[in-house]
Amino acid sequence: MAHIYLASPHMSEEGYEQQYVKEAFDTNWIAPLGKNVNEFEKEMAAYVGAKDAAALSSGSAALHLALKAAGVKAGDIVFCQDLTFSATANPIAYEKAIPVFIDSDYETWNMSPEALERAFEKYPNVKAVMPVHLYGLPANMDRIMEICKKHGVPVIEDAAEGFGSKFDGRMLGTYGRYGVLSFNGNKMITTSGGGALICTNDEDKREIMFYATQARESYPYYQHEKIGYNYRMSNICAGIGRGQMFVAADHIAHHKHIQSLYRELFKDVDGIALHENPSPRYDSNFWLCTIILDPKLQVKGEKDAYKNTIQGVVGGATGVTHIASTLHTDCEPNLNVEAMRRMLDLVNVESRPLWKPMHKQPVYKTA
16 A cells, blocks of 8 residues: 655656756856856746745755845744744744744634734834744734734744645735745645745845855955845755746645545544645645644544653644644643544554644743
């Protein structure tokens, strides 16, 4: 039986990716600059409906540069979504800023506008706000943008998981002053490793590229007055990305089809709730299909679920993604979730827990 992976890259059958990579080799443009990089940036900006985009080495690099461009410095407060992958929060630590984690609403699992408003009452001096579009499902961006505009705080929109998703018909990554995309190997499209920072104006693009290329000043010799980073995307990776753009719509349609299959399969199953778009305003790419397991659900083998589990792992299971997950707020080990994961593994279906909230992560225990 073939193994069904959580999220696998899909190359175009026509070999578009190989064509662009071959062109880079044939012209000897292997470095992090060249035609593929320039064209991929244009194609990405056009796809999401933005002015420009910067192709970078990863989504994490894009988040880091967005914080730099927003002027975040040591000691500054940044509001960050609590339920997310650690890559959202870690760049805040890179700058020695202070993350304040904002709770999620139950409908989207993303940043709660109500919790955000309460946080502003407690922390009026905030440098940036970082909502996330978890598993491809949009956050309530109109309310989040309204609140942040009222307080005059820029939004860094983490759309790493939301490539091609829309809210109110508008592509994710274009709501905030900065929008972040990821092209990691498991994302909706891939460049092997890479990401992009969506830019709303020329000045932001210039500053981002300045820091992404080791902050080299405009002199004929090498002069550096600020700390920079080696964050550019290679021309090879950009070639893969250009090829992926030809099949991006097909990839998104496929993920939506998978969601529809689970919708049909689970419709009469008690104790399993598929996470769906809350309303027509939300248009998820369903990067990963996620479900909530009722705590009362009985799973075969539940009592033995942890007998063979590696001992000493921090945290335990909080849920399972694609196809099974549970939003378990206290993050204690959940036997029926681990039993479900193990049973799926026996039939060669990969599944994993949901992201563990940042405030429960040992590294952020003092945040």
